[in-house]
Amino acid sequence: MMDTSGVPVDDLTRAQAKWELTRLAAEIKHHDELYYQRSQPTVSDADYDALKQRNAAIEARFPELMLPESPSKRVGAVPAAGFAKVRHAVPMLSLDNAFGEEDVRDFFESVRRFMKELKDDPTIPIEALAEPKIDGLSATLRYEGGEFIQGATRGDGTEGEDITANLRTLKDIPHRLHGEGWPVVLEVRGEVYMSRGDFFALNERQEAAGEKPFANPRNAASGSLRQLDSSITASRPLGFFAYSWGEVSEPIDGSQWAVLQRFKDWGFSTNPLARLCGSVEDVLALYGEVAARRATLDYDIDGVVYKLDRLDWQERMGSSSRAPRWAIAHKFPAEQAETVLEKIDIQVGRTGALTPVAHLKPVTVGGVVVSRATLHNEDEIERKGVRAGDTVIIQRAGDVIPQVVAVVTDKRPADSRPFEFPHECPICGSMAIREPGEAARRCTGGLICRAQAVERLKHFVSRDAFDIEGFGKKHIEAFWEDGLIKTPGDIFRLRDRRDEIAAREGWGEQSADNLLAAIEDRRTIGLDRFIYALGIRQVGSSTGRLLARGYLSLEAWREAMMKAADADSEEHADLIAIDGIGPAMAADLTGFFAEDHNRDIMDDLAAELTVADFEAPSTEGSPVAGKTVVFTGTLEVMTRSEAKARAETLGAKVSGSVSAKTDYVVAGPGAGSKAKKAAELGITTLSEQEWLELIGQG
Ligand SMILES: [Zn+2]
Incomplete structure (x- = not known):
């Protein structure tokens, strides 16, 4: 796998830039979800901003590589379930x-x-x-x-x-x-x-x-x-x-x-x-x-x-x-404080990644009491040399889980020992291995690992996936413990166990019926949500949409993914040709389909569900929405950047060169070869004034 994260933006090749934009989009999306939907961020604002800045810098150098779901086009997070939605005028x-x-x-x-x-x-x-x-x-x-x-x-x-x-x-x-x-x-x-x-x-x-x-x-x-x-x-x-x-x-x-x-x-x-x-x-x-x-x-x-x-x-x-x-x-710059790191705890996520968390002696940073900090991964612990018992500098910026910045080594206790990162999953005891090029060590227990199974189910019902209302994290854990649901397909068989649910502590006829109704409501699901719900590594909801848009039906997608396992196949070439999907993500996708138990889960779900084919959203709007415009020559009313910004606000694409795909050429005095080419191709050429009239601002 290519690691381009340390390459300066100016040194990136075009191929590296494409890969890097995909990686950054996935990473930023991941942090957005932690921040907005779970109020549980794991990076500081400064680190998060650095990711976004790098993304923007690469996009500025390679504007043609900007992903349709680029983080620079997104703001914040989608609303949580439970409240009615309001569309902002x-x-x-x-x-x-x-x-x-x-x-x-x-x-x-x-x-x-x-x-x-x-x-x-x-x-x-x-x-x-x-x-x-x-x-x-x-x-x-x-x-x-x-x-x-x-x-x-x-x-x-x-x-x-x-x-x-x-x-x-x-x-x-x-x-x-x-x-x-x-x-x-x-x-x-x-x-x-x-x-x-x-x-x-x-x-x-x-x-x-x-x-x-x-x-x-x-x-x-x-x-x-x-x-x-x-x-x-x-x-x-x-x-x-x-x-x-x-x-x-x-x-x-x-x-x-x-x-x-x-x-x-x-x-x-x-x-x-x-x-x-x-x-x-x-x-x-x-x-x-x-x-x-x-x-x-x-x-x-x-x-x-x-x-x-x-x-x-x-x-x-x-x-x-x-x-x-x-x-x-x-x-403002981030705020820092000194405290003692009491112990390092390991959490296991949906994809089996083992994440170390520092438990701290509570300390006030910027007016807030902090008792935990993230350590990200094995290498981070190694790099910073963090040990239990150490006095550490922690940093908090905005609304995030604080980070350990450095160890105060002269305050280290005499009997301290380097932290040994476990090679076994602390939850299920399976081997935890680290693939070459990967930052995370992962539990190999798959669905027998309680942590992974439960996290996957939580992901499956989460807002961007099946969005099953009233099926929170506590219920998932309890249902899993009691054997009511072990796999995603089990959720859709819960209707056969209505009385059992109603009889549970804290439940009743009404709440059982409400849950079952919410589940029935999702028995038909869009392909994009279905793909995201599978919880394939690196495949976030924006990638789910890209894939749905690219393959349209579950059958077509599945067949293509199976064939794409062969790196020389046409299907593999098609997959990585999708803007926003790089070779690493393709490997995760085909890897997912290579596992029997993943295919079993899909077969099981297919028997319970209707996965609706993807339908492209309709476009509507301004007179120039979706049109490609080229500005050339000297503009008199606006600067070039103002004209471009205005056109983009109205949904037009602004291009630097004239081609058969161009809809309008806006030519000011001194327009040369571009205006000539437009005339040859029979493309509508407008003066600046005519353009302003077209967009209703003349
Ligand atoms: Zn495990």
Whole structure:
């Protein structure tokens, strides 16, 4: 297997870049799932951001290799089951990050380069609103005729969860807008947070009641807001700072700063540290001030956000599919602390990977008590030389499981011994082996391993897979222990054991029927979800969709995967020709089909289920959606980057060269060979003005 993770971006060959993008997409997706769906991240924000930066840098060098499911096109995670879904009329994007002064200066420079008049006249100041970045949970609040009618989480940015009833319990959220002058339809967006004082008090109550304490205020806010019973939310003190808006029935004019003032008039809290800055020097000075006050604030912040103050400039800069171009989040560096590592524990995951976890003497890092840290894998322990009993430096950045950064070797106890990574699975006792080129040592027990079997079943019913409502992790474990379900197919035979389920402790007729109904609901499943549910290594839900799109039916996919085991076959060539699937993933796919017990599981499932053929989603939208456009010559109204951004926002593909696939060539003065080629090929050529009229902006 190719390991390209250490190769500098500039040295990657095209083939390595393709492989590396696939690997990064899978890894980032994995961390996203841990972070958003299980609130259990295993890497620091800084490491996570480094992955995303590397991905973006490779995409910038090889734009044609960008995957359809590229992490740079995604924001956050899809909503959890249990709440109704809300489609955001205006997407809730995340922000691009800046990690140092240079990045902030680059941001201001990019704004200047983007807009022609700023580029031509460097004396025009770029004003920006700067405000602390609250480490909480984004929410959107919809008001119609001044009444609060719906509130939702961000979710994946396109679709969130309806948490109206819970948001109503927050004192900072007016049920009716105050004052006057608000648009008839107004979506106010902001951050829900829990103060540190309230967080500590809540954790004391949790522990007194024998419940698990929350890791940090952000998790506490998120857990409190996503209660199905809103009376629990009401009992938890949550605050809300308003900072932006979504859909509005009439355009909001003025400036970002002016809108914040209006939010206050309408009854919202805005952050008191927000300030209007006149230049990049001003925002950096404010950053320094906020960083110095950070420890004394009663809520967690993880940086300072800068937004262009002029709304017309925001509009012109527009957004990529992931983040607006007119704002940036300047992040704080991670916080560290010293403590004692008491022992190293091994956890076993769905694919059998043995993951070491450090148990720490509890210590406060950045206002949060930490008692566990991730050690990733065997090599990581070796590389850092971590031993039980060591004094270690741990680091916490944002909402993640903290990491062990280094060992304080002069505090090492005299009797300490190097950690011996087990070569047997601590759960089932099977051999745990490490394949060449693999970071993880894996249990070879397969389905006889309780940890793997249970984790696989949990994966099978999880949200992006079969999404069986009400079939949580505790039920899966208990059903597995009692022999009700051993394999995925058993789930669909539970209907024969209804009375047995109803008679279980904590169950009853009603809850048994509800579960069985939820299972019946999934007896027909889309091919993409089915593929993802199988839990094949490296095959996440985006790869599930790629494969479903490529093979359309279960029969076709299965047959092709069996034949693709032969690396010289046409089927193998077809498989790796799919954008987003590299040789390593192909090996995992064919490896999965080579195992008898995996084929048995599929046969068993096929007998219980209907796997629906994949249907491509329909495209609809703007007059230029799906069209390929080439800009050439000098543009007079917009810079090239603004024109490109606008076209992409409208769903067009912007290409650098004219071919038979080109739909429009937009030619300004001085257009040369491209315009000529367009004429030869009979492609519609437009002036800049005609183009603007076509997209309704003339
Ligand atoms: Zn095992």
